[in-house]
Amino acid sequence: MPDIGDWLASIRLEPYRQIFLKNGIDLDVVDELTDADLKELGLPLGDRKRFLRAAATLARQSPPPTAALRPSVSPIRSEAERRQLTVMFCDLVGSTALSARL
Secondary structure, eight states, X not given: OOOHHHHHHHTTOGGGHHHHHXXXXXXXXXXXXXXXXXXXXXXXXXHHHHHHHHHHHHHHHSOOTTTTTSOSSOXXXXXXXXXOOOOOXXXXXXXXXXXXXX
């Protein structure tokens, strides 16, 4: 995976490399940055829009890091599962007349 500087260069935002590095921003947090965050970092509107569009594309391309740890198919159980269920019914005196009135 490329570093933040390479990625910024690929989306024509390489001049901001030092700002991102100075603020500890790496590719693992790029998809969490908001327009307000980028504005605080000093990016003008056009570059903020370009960054957010590229970050959304990056998030769609790379799978979440825990996806490889989860099994793709849930285990199948051969036995039935029994659970206790409690049901409560409550009837208020005059509730039918009240609902008709409202």
